[in-house]
Amino acid sequence: MVTPVPRRGSRSPASFVVNYAFARNPPLVNPANFDFHCHSIVSDGLLRPEAVAGRAAGNGVDLWALTDHDDLGGLAAARAAAVAAGMGFVDGVEISIEWRGVPIHIVGLGFDAADPALGAGLDALRNGRVARARRMGAALAAIGIPGVYEGALCFVTNPSLVSRAHFARYLVSIGIARDLPGVFQHYLSPGKPGYVDHRWATLEEAVGWIRGAGGVAVVAHPGRYRMSGGEMGKFLDAFKDLGGQGIEVACGSHAPDQALHFARLARRYALHASRGSDFHGPEESYVDLGKLPQLPEDLKPVWRLLR
Numbered sequence: 001m002v003t004p005v006p007r008r009g010s011r012s013p014a015s016f017v018v019n020y021a022f023a024r025n026p027p028l029v030n031p032a033n034f035d036f037h038c039h040s041i042v043s044d045g046l047l048r049p050e051a052v053a054g055r056a057a058g059n060g061v062d063l064w065a066l067t068d069h070d071d072l073g074g075l076a077a078a079r080a081a082a083v084a085a086g087m088g089f090v091d092g093v094e095i096s097i098e099w100r101g102v103p104i105h106i107v108g109l110g111f112d113a114a115d116p117a118l119g120a121g122l123d124a125l126r127n128g129r130v131a132r133a134r135r136m137g138a139a140l141a142a143i144g145i146p147g148v149y150e151g152a153l154c155f156v157t158n159p160s161l162v163s164r165a166h167f168a169r170y171l172v173s174i175g176i177a178r179d180l181p182g183v184f185q186h187y188l189s190p191g192k193p194g195y196v197d198h199r200w201a202t203l204e205e206a207v208g209w210i211r212g213a214g215g216v217a218v219v220a221h222p223g224r225y226r227m228s229g230g231e232m233g234k235f236l237d238a239f240k241d242l243g244g245q246g247i248e249v250a251c252g253s254h255a256p257d258q259a260l261h262f263a264r265l266a267r268r269y270a271l272h273a274s275r276g277s278d279f280h281g282p283e284e285s286y287v288d289l290g291k292l293p294q295l296p297e298d299l300k301p302v303w304r305l306l307r
């Protein structure tokens with residue numbers, strides 16, 4: 001579901017001229033600052049959905065989506081807080097998948113949050129996370145760091161959504177590393193001792209659930225995947241064939257040159273461009289809500305697909 005951005009400012013005579021782009025897509029007014037990727041305590045963020053909304057509005061965001069990992073539980077509170085703060089709101093989620101052995105995240109936007117197939121798919125994903133977390137705990141115990149599963153649970157804010165971020169916060173708290181990137185680098189990334197393989201959703205499933213619920217599927221932070229250019233091309237072909245429509249170009253984990261690279265891929269693959277901070281919390285995230293470069297003007301922003 002999409003709640004429109006409120007109309008801004010006084011009406012100048014020009015605003016009576018019919019805007020045909022607007023007429024085709026009546027719910028949305030051209031946003032000045034949209035942020036379609038962030039997390040709350042419903043997954044591995046540090047703030048309640050209402051507090052994320054307040055922070056987004058305070059930073060000038062006017063069209064916002066909450067995209068918790070594999071869980072829709074924060075959307076109703078987020079929408080109410082967004083409306084109260086004068087922002088437009090888009091239902092969002094970040095779905096964990098694996099494609100040809102590479103863990104990838106797909107953001108879903110503007111879907112029907114009551115869709116049964118989407119709900120059942122996300123339920124299964126969350127259940128799988130508990131078993132994976134126990135195996136991560138066992139793997140870390142095997143290298144001499146016991147009790148990490150139990151310790152991570154102290155950082156978990158949604159009992160059905162345990163993430164590597166919770167493990168990382170616990171490992172920092174006991175002095176295993178100085179900060180989260182350090183823990184990921186040495187313990188929790190693929191190939192490191194605390195990383196265990198896991199069967200996430202497939203690309204077909206994630207895009208199918210999002211499309212089946214009337215939403216738009218977007219490739220999250222494409223610059224973070226360990227893929228060659230050729231593999232990325234094959235992935236984007238597969239994503240589009242399944243009905244995927246968007247790619248994050250301005251994103252909290254993209255350096256400026258990566259944003260330019262993925263802007264080129266958005267053009268080459270005719271994908272709509274998204275913009276998202278991937279904000280998790282004030283003490284953790286390098287990029288705050290809405291504090292992102294604007295998209296290149298020739299790209300089609302993904303909000304145009306929402307209705």
Ligand code: AMP
Binds near residue numbers: 096162163164
């Ligand atoms: P999971 O979904 O359980 O595999 O955990 C992935 C989450 O871990 C991401 O959504 C981030 O919150 C966090 N994460 C992954 N890599 C890093 C990193 N290098 N530094 C900090 N946090 C990270």
Ligand code: MN
Binds near residue numbers: 039280
């Ligand atoms: Mn996360």
Ligand code: MN
Binds near residue numbers: 094105220221
């Ligand atoms: Mn992600």
Ligand code: MN
Binds near residue numbers: 037038039094278
């Ligand atoms: Mn994210």
